[in-house]
Amino acid sequence: MLPDAVAALRCPVCRGALRLLEKQQRTLSCDSGHLFDAARQGYFNLLTGKGTVFEADSAAMVAARHRFLDAGHYDDLAGAVAESVSAVLHGPDSLILDAGTGTGHYLHQAMQRSGASAVALDISKFALRRAARLNPEAANLVWDIWRPLPLADGTVDAVMVVFAPRNPAEFARVLRPGGTLLVVIPRPRHLAGIAERTGMLAIEEGKAERLAESMRGHFTSTSSADLDISLTLRGPEMADLAFMGPAGHHLNAGQLAELAAFDGSVSATAMFRISVFTVS
Numbered sequence: 579m580l581p582d583a584v585a586a587l588r589c590p591v592c593r594g595a596l597r598l599l600e601k602q603q604r605t606l607s608c609d610s611g612h613l614f615d616a617a618r619q620g621y622f623n624l625l626t627g628k629g630t631v632f633e634a635d636s637a638a639m640v641a642a643r644h645r646f647l648d649a650g651h652y653d654d655l656a657g658a659v660a661e662s663v664s665a666v667l668h669g670p671d672s673l674i675l676d677a678g679t680g681t682g683h684y685l686h687q688a689m690q691r692s693g694a695s696a697v698a699l700d701i702s703k704f705a706l707r708r709a710a711r712l713n714p715e716a717a718n719l720v721w722d723i724w725r726p727l728p729l730a731d732g733t734v735d736a737v738m739v740v741f742a743p744r745n746p747a748e749f750a751r752v753l754r755p756g757g758t759l760l761v762v763i764p765r766p767r768h769l770a771g772i773a774e775r776t777g778m779l780a781i782e783e784g785k786a787e788r789l790a791e792s793m794r795g796h797f798t799s800t801s802s803a804d805l806d807i808s809l810t811l812r813g814p815e816m817a818d819l820a821f822m823g824p825a826g827h828h829l830n831a832g833q834l835a836e837l838a839a840f841d842g843s844v845s846a847t848a849m850f851r852i853s854v855f856t857v858s
Contacts, residue, residue: 582695583717586673586733586752590624590721595730620710621718623703624728633827634702640681643822644708646815647683654807655850659762660687662852663736666758667692672735675699675752677723678742682709682716688738689713697734699723727752736760741823744789750796753857759797763789765804765849769819772811772846776820776837786851797855807848813840 580598584606587596594608604616606624614622635643646652663674672694676685679698689696696716700706703720710718721728723743729752737749740762749759768781790799811819817837821829 579689579695579715580717582671583673583697586697586729587717587719588728588730590626590725590728596728617703617707617710619707620714621703621706621720623720625720625722635680635705635826636702637704639821639826640702640704640708642818642826643705644681644683646818646822647681649815651809651811651815651819652683652807652848655762655805655848656684656687658803658805658852659684659738659740659760660691662760662854663688663738663758664692666736666854667694668735670694673697673733675727675729675734675737675749676716677727677737677739677745677749679709679718680705680740680742682712682718684738684740685709685716686712689716694735697729699727723748744792746793746796750857755857757857758800759793759855759857761789761853761855763851763853765851767847768849769809769846772809772816772819772844775844776816776825778820778823778825786853789853793855796858798858800854800856802851802853805850805852807850808845809848810843810845812843814838816840816844 584598589596589608589612591612592610594610596606596608599605599607606614606622616622670693674694674696676698679685679700698709698716698718699721701722706718723745727748732754734752736758738760764781766781766783817834
């Protein structure tokens, strides 16, 4: 599965095809001699030149996300994503691109259900350490999604974007004709009741409409479905939920300790929209 994923990769320096060298250390190499060694944990860092302007998730934020997802709170969402992705794939030769893979939690179920190969991208090396352990057969790459993607044209069957940035032009370029883009976003009132207590950002109205507008010219909307998950969380779980997302960049140790020490539980509903698009 990893060789199949590597076959779709392109060198970020010269755009030449990459091949996997299996020596004492795994290395991605192109004919021009550009080399990218695998990290000890199994992922590859393809970023070169000036660094990204985005702040990558820290090791502590990634650990919080791992604890929260591993506890099963969003298992229904992972299952729905895997089912939707698998439905548009055709056989084991299919290739998934998970743009913003995080810890690899959602991709793991999609790969298990479909048997497809996968390329997983994330800006956080701490996230990819976990993703590479969970999905060792995927090509796990440190990459900035706003840059041209390190993939050849028309090589991907499905792109997954779960709570991550979107680059419609590049997604359309790497997808095969008729390929599918699946995007998961939160809906307004997502986790209301917990969000205010934890300092999480509110979900603005019109988010779904802005998503559709951003796809115009590249993709056609084919379907969307809403998924609600009822949660009852105690203090430590609320602290992980707050720290694992964008709010985690702004919370300090005192705020997290206060959340984790909360004696009791809070109920709320996680509200998601799963949107499916095809290349125009």
